[in-house]
Amino acid sequence: LSMEQHLRGAVANGELSLHFQPLTRIDDGRVVAMEALSRWRSPSLGEVSPTTFIPVAEDCGLIIELDYWVLESACRELATWRAHGATEVGVAVNLSSLHFRREGLVEAVRAVLARTQVPAARLELELSESPLLQGGPEVTAILNSLKAMGVRLVINDFGVGYSSLAHLRRYQIDRLKIDRRFVQAMEHTGDDAAIVRALIELGQSMRIEVLAEGVETDAQRRGVHAAGCQLVQGQLTGAPMNAETTLALLTAPS
Ligand code: G
Numbered sequence: 001l002s003m004e005q006h007l008r009g010a011v012a013n014g015e016l017s018l019h020f021q022p023l024t025r026i027d028d029g030r031v032v033a034m035e036a037l038s039r040w041r042s043p044s045l046g047e048v049s050p051t052t053f054i055p056v057a058e059d060c061g062l063i064i065e066l067d068y069w070v071l072e073s074a075c076r077e078l079a080t081w082r083a084h085g086a087t088e089v090g091v092a093v094n095l096s097s098l099h100f101r102r103e104g105l106v107e108a109v110r111a112v113l114a115r116t117q118v119p120a121a122r123l124e125l126e127l128s129e130s131p132l133l134q135g136g137p138e139v140t141a142i143l144n145s146l147k148a149m150g151v152r153l154v155i156n157d158f159g160v161g162y163s164s165l166a167h168l169r170r171y172q173i174d175r176l177k178i179d180r181r182f183v184q185a186m187e188h189t190g191d192d193a194a195i196v197r198a199l200i201e202l203g204q205s206m207r208i209e210v211l212a213e214g215v216e217t218d219a220q221r222r223g224v225h226a227a228g229c230q231l232v233q234g235q236l237t238g239a240p241m242n243a244e245t246t247l248a249l250l251t252a253p254s
């Protein structure tokens, strides 16, 4: 069987699970949200990395179903955290660009929020820059509908796709996540440090939150903080963890 064929049964057979990684405010160390990251343990292939199966799922269109499964599962987990008292935290879900070339996303999000009784403001949808770049009126309509519902919109891996100021202005973006390639190269080359500072300034000038991805060292955290960045994600503040560890983290007395 091909990986695609294995993947077709994975959602139905319960082979997918979610890990969660904290997004942390630098000033007070508070976890503002957890990003849902899918994991696949196939009975025949073993543990398959999302960097392998997400592209396969995008090629064969399965990503739509997979992302909807993640959306629903992540909102269910959020409801559990809230029931245990963690009512301030949000959950972030990745959306493939393919959602912006077909219908159904807005209604799917609305239905999941209704089923799970999660407040829209606690759901963050992470999209890449490509739908914004290609963005026709359909993309604008989808993003406007999501914003009207109260959902937060986040641009993932910012900096690699040449989004212009015009794009950012047109859409109501809540947060930019600076790609870890820039963050991690910061210490080594002045050019990368300058790019990170420019991206942070861009966010600040547009009153959009900025998060640095892939922060592994205290020097990196201090570097992005000095440049005006308020939020970090990465090994330093917490690697992706399973649902049980996530609940323990979010309900630990502080
Ligand atoms: O979790 P990390 O291990 O290795 O993820 C690799 C890449 O796969 C990341 O860029 C992440 O954004 C993406 N990814 C992980 N889970 C999902 C998912 O459920 N849907 C989509 N579209 N991308 C995901």
Ligand code: G
Binding pocket: 021, 037, 094, 156, 157, 180, 213, 214, 215, 216, 233, 234, 235, 236, 239, 240
């Ligand atoms: O692109 P996205 O932000 O969705 O990527 C999440 C991916 O980043 C996952 O593959 C996750 O395992 C990985 N990741 C998270 N923190 C770190 C980190 O500190 N360093 C590196 N190299 N990868 C990280």
